[in-house]
Amino acid sequence: MLNDNFTYAFSSDAQNEIYDFIKALHQYDKIEDAKTLESDDCHTFLREVEEIRNELENGKRIVIVRPFVDLHNKYTIQEQRTISWLLGNALGEPLVQNEAGDKVICVFDRDRTNSMTKGARYHQTREGGTIHTDNVNVPFHWEYLVLSCISPAIAGGENILVNALNVYKVLKEKHPDVLSILEKNFLWEQRGVADANYEAPILTYNKKGEPMFRHLRPYMESAHNKTNNPLTDEQVYAIDTLDSILEHSDNQYRHTFSAGEILLTYDSQVLHGRTCFSDAMNAVTIFEYKKDHNKPLKRTMDRLWAKKRSKLCLV
Numbered sequence: 407m408l409n410d411n412f413t414y415a416f417s418s419d420a421q422n423e424i425y426d427f428i429k430a431l432h433q434y435d436k437i438e439d440a441k442t443l444e445s446d447d448c449h450t451f452l453r454e455v456e457e458i459r460n461e462l463e464n465g466k467r468i469v470i471v472r473p474f475v476d477l478h479n480k481y482t483i484q485e486q487r488t489i490s491w492l493l494g495n496a497l498g499e500p501l502v503q504n505e506a507g508d509k510v511i512c513v514f515d516r517d518r519t520n521s522m523t524k525g526a527r528y529h530q531t532r533e534g535g536t537i538h539t540d541n542v543n544v545p546f547h548w549e550y551l552v553l554s555c556i557s558p559a560i561a562g563g564e565n566i567l568v569n570a571l572n573v574y575k576v577l578k579e580k581h582p583d584v585l586s587i588l589e590k591n592f593l594w595e596q597r598g599v600a601d602a603n604y605e606a607p608i609l610t611y612n613k614k615g616e617p618m619f620r621h622l623r624p625y626m627e628s629a630h631n632k633t634n635n636p637l638t639d640e641q642v643y644a645i646d647t648l649d650s651i652l653e654h655s656d657n658q659y660r661h662t663f664s665a666g667e668i669l670l671t672y673d674s675q676v677l678h679g680r681t682c683f684s685d686a687m688n689a690v691t692i693f694e695y696k697k698d699h700n701k702p703l704k705r706t707m708d709r710l711w712a713k714k715r716s717k718l719c720l721v
């Protein structure tokens with residue numbers, strides 16, 4: 407059921423199906439090695455995933471799934487992570503997100519001194535700002551972003567969500583000159599995925615004529631600088647205007663995620679970011695936490711990028 411503020415709670419029938427499915431899984435170390443759902447598994451859950459898909463494609467474009475409640479025995483962290491893996495797979499085909507071939511990426515601060523300006527990827531830093539879409543590293547379009555909260559930060563780390571359809575409306579009404587610049591090609595880095603650049607506009611349109619955005623300023627600036635092709639004054643003006651609209655509180659919805667909550671967005675129509683955050687001094691990574699539960703876990707989110715399957719290739 408979809409509630410106010412984008413939240414969605416799976417029915418108890420759907421949650422019980424997932425409980426039975428997860429408890430019957432064989433041993434697996436890596437989350438993406440866990441068996442995924444077939445079309446004859448967990449019917450209620452899969453039917454409710456289709457409600458979510460409809461909301462992502464035709465509704466608010468943002469869904470925040472409430473934590474799955476296990477009445478028998480609290481889910482382990484690995485089982486919680488498996489729920490978002492199953493959900494992502496039900497929505498689409500998970501894509502490779504780095505050169506190592508990983509399809510589930512852990513978002514956490516690797517080092518307090520890490521920065522995108524020094525070449526780090528956003529998900530490896532504690533930096534805030536830079537409202538963006540995730541579909542920037544690969545030239546082709548994919549649909550669904552899945553961001554699942556394993557552990558919140560001790561301070562900050564508020565997620566910022568911006569509906570791109572509203573942003574487009576503002577641009578069209580007040581800044582039509584900017585629109586026409588954003589519709590032209592920019593250069594993009596495939597940072598972390600391949601040592602290559604590609605060209606694409608920030609703003610394109612789907613078959614329904616709706617706007618679709620591709621935006622992450624540091625990756626774009628870096629691609630233009632590296633290739634001795636600096637952004638023109640006109641391009642900088644257009645990006646500055648876009649960023650200023652994205653940063654305006656009127657256009658933002660903010661949510662601080664709790665452990666077990668899962669954010670789903672239709673990536674090209676929802677720009678997102680976060681405020682900066684800080685972990686406890688003695689906080690450990692999820693890999694260290696597996697061996698030692700005595701120290702707090704860093705702010706950690708699992709991230710999946712899912713490409714919609716054609717109708718002939720359903721799960």
Ligand SMILES: [Fe+2]
Nearest residue numbers: 528539540678
């Ligand atoms: Fe992101």
